[in-house]
Amino acid sequence: MKRxxxxxxxxxxxxxxxxxxxxxxxxxxxxxxxxxxxxxxxxKESEGSSDEGTDTGYSDRRVTLVTSGTGEPYTxxxxxxxxxxxxxxxxxxxxxxxxxxxxxxxxAFDAMWGELDTARADVVANCTAVKPERxxxxxxxxxxxxxxxxxxxxxxxxxxTVQDLKGKVVGCTNGQAAQTxxxxxxxxxxxxxxxxxxxxxxxxxxxxxxxxxxxxxTTNVNAFSHNNEGADxxxxxxxxxxxxxxxFLAKTDEGAALRDELNKVLQEMLDDGTIAKITEKWMxxxxxxxxxx
Numbered sequence: 511m512k513r514x515x516x517x518x519x520x521x522x523x524x525x526x527x528x529x530x531x532x533x534x535x536x537x538x539x540x541x542x543x544x545x546x547x548x549x550x551x552x553x554k555e556s557e558g559s560s561d562e563g564t565d566t567g568y569s570d571r572r573v574t575l576v577t578s579g580t581g582e583p584y585t586x587x588x589x590x591x592x593x594x595x596x597x598x599x600x601x602x603x604x605x606x607x608x609x610x611x612x613x614x615x616x617x618a619f620d621a622m623w624g625e626l627d628t629a630r631a632d633v634v635a636n637c638t639a640v641k642p643e644r645x646x647x648x649x650x651x652x653x654x655x656x657x658x659x660x661x662x663x664x665x666x667x668x669x670x671t672v673q674d675l676k677g678k679v680v681g682c683t684n685g686q687a688a689q690t691x692x693x694x695x696x697x698x699x700x701x702x703x704x705x706x707x708x709x710x711x712x713x714x715x716x717x718x719x720x721x722x723x724x725x726x727x728t729t730n731v732n733a734f735s736h737n738n739e740g741a742d743x744x745x746x747x748x749x750x751x752x753x754x755x756x757x758f759l760a761k762t763d764e765g766a767a768l769r770d771e772l773n774k775v776l777q778e779m780l781d782d783g784t785i786a787k788i789t790e791k792w793m794x795x796x797x798x799x800x801x802x803x
Contacts, residue, residue: 656800
């Protein structure tokens with residue numbers, strides 16, 4: 511009887527001890543695991559914040575670009591989504607330096623600005639000229655290269671200035687910034703202006719002496735001359751107009767913040783010669799030298 515009572519008491523004591531240990535273990539374990547999870551999350555977030563500053567020096571962003579994507583050397587979006595041209599290489603480098611996730615979408619030139627206005631895009635990336643009316647409505651980055659509206663003639667001709675073109679035929683690309691200027695000069699000096707839908711067709715006519723001069727951009731002339739062996743053009747010393755090229759963003763606090771970060775990386779790329787190399791590749795000259803102060 512005593513043995514059975516002792517066995518019962520021992521069994522009860524062991525059960526109570528086991529139950530007590532189990533509760534203690536469960537509580538402590540729960541608290542430890544919870545603490546570990548919280549600590550791990552905080553630590554991970556903290557490390558992420560630290561990485562953003564340490565690795566790139568730029569904020570963690572997803573940036574949506576809009577471009578017309580209609581042609582090189584500026585920007586060309588192929589049917590398979592491949593992006594080539596100046597801005598494609600610019601943004602590949604920007605993405606690498608900042609760590610941003612960059613998405614590219616396509617829209618017609620006029621529609622690009624609507625994408626910016628409605629916040630469906632963060633940046634217009636289209637090798638776009640800086641104009642007073644654009645700067646008034648949008649945030650513009652610092653210029654990353656410069657361009658110029660110019661007049662070219664065949665090197666064998668005797669023409670030196672626009673005054674020498676009186677009674678001649680001067681070509682110009684329809685819709686280009688040079689058009690208004692050259693049409694005004696034509697009315698003033700007395701030369702005919704012939705408009706072309708394609709710059710290459712116009713410069714080919716000049717090369718074949720079907721016209722006497724051509725008004726275009728320096729970049730287009732350089733590209734055409736490089737790709738056409740028979741082209742031997744001479745620039746008039748005086749440009750019709752010079753302009754800077756920049757990226758445009760919404761005139762909001764968010765747009766201003768992104769612009770400031772873009773300015774930082776663009777300046778780095780200007781300082782180390784990266785942009786000079788990109789423009790030399792696509793336009794056969796260092797177009798950063800044409801940036802207007």
